[in-house]
Amino acid sequence: MTPAVSFQRVSRHFGSMRAVDDVTLDIAPGEFFAMLGPSGSGKTTCLRLIAGFEQPTYGHIEIFGETAEGLPPYRRNVNTVFQDYALFPHMTVGENVAYGLMIKGMARADREVKAAAALAMVKLEGFGDRRPSQLSGGQRQRVALARALVNEPKVLLLDEPLGALDLKLREQMQEELKALQKQLGITFVFVTHDQGEALSMADRVAIFNAGRILQAGSPTDVYERPQSRFVADFVGSSNIMAPEFSAAHGGPGVWISLRPEKISVLKASDKPPVGHGSAEGLVAATHYQGSVTRIVINSGGARLTAAIPAGTSRFHEGDIVRFVWSKDSIVAMEHGE
Amino acid sequence: MKAVTAARTGGLARLSDFFFRNRGLLTAFLLLPPLAWIVIVYLGSLFALLLQSFYSLDEFSGLIVRELTFATYAEIFESSNLQIILRTVTMAAAVTVADAVIAFPIAYFAARYARGGAKALFYLAVMMPLWSSYLVKVYAWKLILAKEGIITWAAAQLHLTFLLDGILAIPVIGGPSLSISYLGTFLVFVYIWLPYMILPVQAALERVPRNFIEASADLGARPGQTFRTVILPLALPGIIAGSIFTFSLTLGDSIVPQIVGNSRYFIGQAVYTLQGTAGDIPLAAAFSVVPMVIMGLYLAAAKRLGAFDAL
Numbered sequence: 251m252t253p254a255v256s257f258q259r260v261s262r263h264f265g266s267m268r269a270v271d272d273v274t275l276d277i278a279p280g281e282f283f284a285m286l287g288p289s290g291s292g293k294t295t296c297l298r299l300i301a302g303f304e305q306p307t308y309g310h311i312e313i314f315g316e317t318a319e320g321l322p323p324y325r326r327n328v329n330t331v332f333q334d335y336a337l338f339p340h341m342t343v344g345e346n347v348a349y350g351l352m353i354k355g356m357a358r359a360d361r362e363v364k365a366a367a368a369l370a371m372v373k374l375e376g377f378g379d380r381r382p383s384q385l386s387g388g389q390r391q392r393v394a395l396a397r398a399l400v401n402e403p404k405v406l407l408l409d410e411p412l413g414a415l416d417l418k419l420r421e422q423m424q425e426e427l428k429a430l431q432k433q434l435g436i437t438f439v440f441v442t443h444d445q446g447e448a449l450s451m452a453d454r455v456a457i458f459n460a461g462r463i464l465q466a467g468s469p470t471d472v473y474e475r476p477q478s479r480f481v482a483d484f485v486g487s488s489n490i491m492a493p494e495f496s497a498a499h500g501g502p503g504v505w506i507s508l509r510p511e512k513i514s515v516l517k518a519s520d521k522p523p524v525g526h527g528s529a530e531g532l533v534a535a536t537h538y539q540g541s542v543t544r545i546v547i548n549s550g551g552a553r554l555t556a557a558i559p560a561g562t563s564r565f566h567e568g569d570i571v572r573f574v575w576s577k578d579s580i581v582a583m584e585h586g587e
Numbered sequence: 588m589k590a591v592t593a594a595r596t597g598g599l600a601r602l603s604d605f606f607f608r609n610r611g612l613l614t615a616f617l618l619l620p621p622l623a624w625i626v627i628v629y630l631g632s633l634f635a636l637l638l639q640s641f642y643s644l645d646e647f648s649g650l651i652v653r654e655l656t657f658a659t660y661a662e663i664f665e666s667s668n669l670q671i672i673l674r675t676v677t678m679a680a681a682v683t684v685a686d687a688v689i690a691f692p693i694a695y696f697a698a699r700y701a702r703g704g705a706k707a708l709f710y711l712a713v714m715m716p717l718w719s720s721y722l723v724k725v726y727a728w729k730l731i732l733a734k735e736g737i738i739t740w741a742a743a744q745l746h747l748t749f750l751l752d753g754i755l756a757i758p759v760i761g762g763p764s765l766s767i768s769y770l771g772t773f774l775v776f777v778y779i780w781l782p783y784m785i786l787p788v789q790a791a792l793e794r795v796p797r798n799f800i801e802a803s804a805d806l807g808a809r810p811g812q813t814f815r816t817v818i819l820p821l822a823l824p825g826i827i828a829g830s831i832f833t834f835s836l837t838l839g840d841s842i843v844p845q846i847v848g849n850s851r852y853f854i855g856q857a858v859y860t861l862q863g864t865a866g867d868i869p870l871a872a873a874f875s876v877v878p879m880v881i882m883g884l885y886l887a888a889a890k891r892l893g894a895f896d897a898l
Contacts, residue, residue, distance in 0.1 A: 303801050310603035313817065323804040340820045340893075349816075350806035 252315040254279045254299055254405055254437040260309030261461075262295050269295040270311075271461035273458035277405075277439060277454075279314075282431050284440045284448035287458030288484070292565045296458075297407050300439060301330050314404055325483045329398035330407040334414070335390045337382035343393050344378030345367070350401040368400035369393075371430070388419045395427075405437045412447065424451055445485045449473060457481050477584050489513075489554050496580070498550075505583045512579035513556035515545055515563070516571040528574045529554060533567050547573060599885075631674060640872035657683075659869040663877065669859070672877055675854040678769070679837035682776040685782075685829045689777070690784035697785075698792035705712065713782045721779065725846050728775045732765035732847060739764070762849055772848035776837050783832035791825025792818070827894045834885065839876035854878060 253276040262270040270292045277283045285293035298304040299311060302323035311318040313328060329350070337346050344365050345352075351361035362378075369378060372392035382390055391411060398406055408427075412420045428451050431438045442448050447467040448455045456466040457480070465472055465481045476482035479490050489508040497503040522528035529551030542557045545565060554573055566569050606613040642651050645659045662668060688738035697709040716724065730736050755761040755768065762768030795818060803813040841855025852860070854874055870879040889895070 301801075301805055303804075322800065324807050324809055327807075330802070330805045332798055332802060334798070336796065336798040338799060338802075338817060349803070351806075353807045353812055355818075397806070 253312070253578060254314060255439065256312040257299075258310040258312075260299065260306045260311055262292075262298075262299060262304055263307045263458055264568065268461045270306075270494050273461075273463055275456065275463060276468065279437055280435050282428070282438045282451060283439065284452035284454050284455045285458060286442055286445055286448040286485070287441055291458035292461040293443075293456075293458045293463075294409055295575060295576070297330075297409055297439060297441050301325050301407055302522075305492070326406060327401075327403055329401050329403035330409065331391075331394045331398050331411045333409045333411070335382075335394040337390055337393055337397070339382055340580065341382075342378060343374070343380050343382060346382065347378070347397045347400055347406050348395060349397060364400055365396075368396040371399065372396045372426075387414050388423070391415065391423065393405060395430075399430075399436075400436070402434065405439060408438060408440045410442055410448065412442075412444075418454060422445075427451065427486055430587070438483065438491045448486070457484060457487075459484070475581055476495045476507050479505055479507075479583060482581070482583065488556070491552060491554075495550075495552050496582075500577065501531055501557065501580050502582045507581040508554075508579060510544065510555045510557035511542070513558075513573050513575045515556050515558055515565060516572045516574055519573050520572055522574045526574050527580070528578055530570065533565055533569045535567060535573055536563065536565065545571070547571060549573070623815050635705050639868055640876050642869040642872075644867045644869055650868060659873045662870055664786055664872050668874075671854060671857050671874075674851065675838055675878075676881060678773065678776065678853065679834045681773060682780065682837045683772070683833045685777045686781050686784040686833045687788075687830060689824055690781060690788050691826075694785050694789035694792055695818075695820075696827075697789045698795075713785050716778075717782055722842065724779060725775060725843055728764050728771075728778065729847050732771045732774065734764035734766070736766070766847050767849055769848065772844050775843050775847045776840070777831075779843065780833040780836050783836065784826075784829035786829035788822060788825040789831075790829075791822045795821045823894045827889050831882070831886070835878060835882050838881065 255275070255277040257273050257275040257418040260270060260273045261268060273292070275296075285296060287293045295304060299306055300313065300318070302318065302321055302325075306319060313326060318326065319497065322583055337343075338349070341349070342363065347368050348361040348365040350365060352358075356364075360493070362540045366375070366378060369375060372395050374389060374396065377385070377389065377393075385393065391414075394411070394562075411427075412423050415423060424447060427438075440448070440452065449472075452469060454466060455469055455472050457464045457472060459480050465477050467475075472481060472485050476485060476488070482488040482490055485508060489510065490507050491501075491508065493505060496506045512543050516522075518530050521523065529547075529552070531547030531554065533545060534548050534553070535546045537544040537546075543560050543563045545556045545558065545563065547554050547556075555571055588845045606616075620898050640655055640659055641657070643656050644650075645652050663672070689896075693709075693713075697706065701709050731738060733739075737753065751765075754770070755764065757770075760769045760773070762770070765771040765774070799817055799821070800813055803817045804810075808816065839855050841853065843860045844853045845856055854877060858871045858874045861867045861874065
């Protein structure tokens with residue numbers, strides 16, 4: 251099957267800066283694909299390469315099998331939801347949504363019907379006559395979404411679309427976006443630096459750092475089986491332990507990742523069950539975080555964090571405790587970086 | 588116990604404290620001088636002008652009759668005076684359109700592409716003509732446009748004299764030489780007021796975020812369509828602001844048409860002559876009101892057309 255978007259050894263350099271560095275990537279049609287990474291990692295530049303705002307310095311990009319290099323944005327059947335929405339202030343909400351249709355030359359009556367339907371789809375019926383400046387951040391976000399979707403794009407690009415919203419609204423929009431994507435079957439490419447967002451929404455996640463994709467896979471894949479220290483650390487939080495530590499505690503002699511929630515905490519005198527690794531240490535700090543309590547210990551120069559359900563902690567700073575984990579929960583990482 | 592207040596006392600500190608507790612007074616204190624200036628000097632003289640225009644001149648004695656009347660305004664509507672107004676408004680409109688057309692690409696380049704040194708150079712190039720005397724510039728143009736001037740000479744060198752003669756032969760705007768024609772007056776006005784159009788247009792274009800242009804392209808608009816539907820509407824307040832300058836400055840100017848142009852009057856010259864040699868202050872005042880009324884109508888029309896919607 252032809253991929254919706256295909257990057258073949260794509261690089262984008264700005265002077266001596268390699269914003270995107272030799273990226274190869276296939277996004278399947280109908281997929282919800284997240285690009286996750288810290289700021290400056292190249293994820294937004296990749297999105298802009300798909301949109302056509304940037305051209306690759308090297309490499310080849312195809313959108314549904316069609317060569318994309320040299321194709322201006324207005325010739326691509328791809329639409330973008332911008333980070334700050336980029337709604338036109340001199341047009342009403344309705345005119346904003348109908349803009350793409352107007353450009354295509356659709357008759358006014360037809361495009362008004364379609365724009366109204368698109369606004370209804372994002373739950374903004376009757377907002378067509380307002381100005382963008384009269385809307386809240388969440389409403390503007392929906393208008394931006396409607397303005398893109400009304401064109402029935404083959405690929406929808408979303409550049410940190412939820413970044414400016416507060417937590418509650420963000421969670422609500424995550425659900426709605428996911429539902430909308432399922433219902434429409436359009437390929438979504440979603441850029442975010444929020445790992446929770448990427449994991450909960452995407453079918454597949456690519457983790458970016460320094461212009462490269464470190465790992466791409468399903469959310470479970472990248473969370474449960476990080477292949478590098480960066481991925482283990484960036485996606486969720488993890489105890490990343492050096493080969494020496496691992497070997498000394500019955501693990502493989504490579505860098506390993508151990509999720510805090512996989513660790514249980516016992517008294518120092520308790521013996522670990524069979525098939526379990528363990529480390530003894532002094533409790534350096536406990537952090538109450540509502541749903542969990544995080545306990546940090548120092549064990550032979552290493553620092554480990556365990557996350558245990560709130561209310562079950564009987565330990566305090568200065569106690570000597572034993573951290574215990576099943577050997578299955580250790581992830582050996584191929585790349586030390 | 589140590590008090591939470593800092594230990595500083597003294598006149599200035601106490602004054603600051605007083606204004607901190609009475610914010611309104613501080614605002615009033617700061618606004619009073621400029622407000623007094625505007626109300627007394629500026630609006631006062633404007634009102635005096637308005638009042639004068641409702642007086643009339645006794646034709647036999649040459650004295651001003653201080654009784655309110657519309658007689659002076661009736662004079663404005665006499666054919667020779669109407670022609671002066673029509674001539675001035677036409678010139679102002681032509682100058683404004685030409686300035687907008689010339690200024691836009693310059694302003695667009697400065698706002699979109701010029702960075703660092705190029706931008707400094709842009710400001711310098713636009714502002715520098717404003718540093719030299721207006722009279723010097725107008726006289727310089729008289730020399731440039733004169734029959735013995737550089738344009739005639741250049742046309743002769745390029746064997747284009749026929750072209751220059753052809754242009755000068757055009758009825759109404761032509762004349763014996765560029766310096767004695769409406770075309771010459773027009774060229775000088777366009778030059779003199781151009782910075783006043785470039786700067787506001789550039790400021791308006793600076794405020795158009797780059798991603799509006801990307802969003803428009805993303806939604807399928809070719810650059811030309813983006814220009815018409817996004818850039819131009821958003822730059823319109825700047826163009827209107829610039830046109831307020833070019834239009835009103837042309838409406839009120841008396842020097843340029845006196846130095847470069849044929850001997851037919853513009854409003855500014857009419858006012859100058861009426862209040863000077865003719866001593867007809869009421870009619871001069873009534874003439875001065877005309878540009879104000881025209882500008883008021885112009886702004887009302889611009890607002891109605893939605894020119895300020897993006898503000």
